[in-house]
Amino acid sequence: MSGGEDAGAELDLTNAHLPSLDEVDLPSGLTSLDLTANRLRSMEPNLLALTGLRRLCLRQNLVSQVAEVEALASAPVLEALDLRDNQLKALPSLAAFTSLRYLEVSYNEVRSLAPLSSLGSTQLTELFVACNKIAAIESLERLALLHTLELGGNRIRSLEGLSQLGLLQELWLGRNRIAELGDCLSSLHNLRRLSLQSNRLTSMAGLQHCTALEELYLSHNGIEQLEGLDRLVNLKILDVANNRIQRIGNLGVLQLTDLWANDNQIGSLDEVEAALKSQRGSMSCVYLRGNPCAAGTDYKLRMKFTLPRLEQLDDSPVA
Structure with missing residues (x-):
């Protein structure tokens, strides 16, 4: 992490193999300190005493006590x-952190987002809590300025708890246990990127309110058909790989650049060609391998003819 106009106020100790800060001179005027990939187990007195830090990175250490962060x-x-990749079992209370805009606590052992209700700031714009043990989306009501939320790799079953995040632009929820969207995304009119890969979805219903979506990632679910796309006029990238889709359709209003639909059950190449004709002017990347429709010897030739702007077909550049 770097930043600030005064280069002398920054200190980068990345990969210094420090087990302690006892013998490290931390100037009192530091505004940015990077301690990535050391062996620190605690926030030691000389670190705690710094009053002017605007950026602090303790990624890949062994910190476990939230009281020290507080x-x-x-x-x-x-x-x-x-605080990514440490040993925290809970989020710290952030009541005193009145200027915080960016918080990263992925790859810890956090079980609840409830401590976020104590956040002393409504300025937070980026929040990353991936790969923890979070079971519910909660305590985000005051974070109205949030534009990036990463909660992938947790134990979340429901999308409830997002209704106050009307400015959200990126939502990452891959590798959770979500079975349906319902109306939980209805207030996310500014959402541009949505990832729900590796969940338990069988339907795409519930996306119709996210009219600003540009990228949609739904691979590795149990989705059976493409639906709910008719209002997503800004969509450019659609990833529905590794599902149970039998036909490509409902793309008429879209101008996709990328379609990843490999490893489904799409049988008819004739139907694929008909569905993709509306994408002739925009589509440059298509993945259909792992479907019966891609097994024929004329598959590549027919796709090139259907999509004159095609640059990538499955794993191969199009000559």
């Missing part, structure tokens, strides 16, 4: 805090 003297001015 004790940072720089809390009122800290704008970016990175």
Whole structure:
């Protein structure tokens, strides 16, 4: 992590193999400190005492005590805090962190988002809590300015808890246990990227309100048909690979650049050609391998003819 106009106020100790900060001189005027990939087990006194830190990165250490995070003297001015890949079992109370805009706590053992209700700031715009043990989306009501939310690799079953995030632009929820969308996305009119890969979806119903979507990732689910796309006029990338889709359709209003539909059950190449004719002016990348329709010897030739702008077909560039 770097930043700030005064280069002398930055210190990068990445990969310094430090088990402790006891013998490290941390200038009192530091505004940015990067301690990535060390062996620190605690937030030591000389670190806690720094009052001017705006950016602190403790990624890939062994920190486990949330009370030490809460004790940072720089809390009122800290704008970016990175605690990714440590040993935290809970989120710290962030009541004193009134300037925080970026928070990263992925790859820990956090079970609940409830401590976010104590956040002393409504300025948070980026929140990353991937690969923890989160079971529910909660305590985000005050984070109205949030534009990026990463909760992939958790234990989430429901999308409830997103209704106040009207400015959200990116939502990453891959590798959870979500079985349906329902109306939980109805307020996300500014969402541009949505990932629900590797969940338990059987239907795409519920996407119709996300009219700003540009990228939609739904691979590795149990989806049986393409639906709910008629209002997504801004969509450019659609990933429905590794599902149970039998035919490509309902693309008429779209101008896709990328379609990833490999490893489904799409049988008719004639139907594929007919469905993709509306994409002739935009589509440059198509993945259909792993479907019966891609087994014929004329598959590549027919796809090139159907899509004159095609640059990538499955794993091969189109000459």
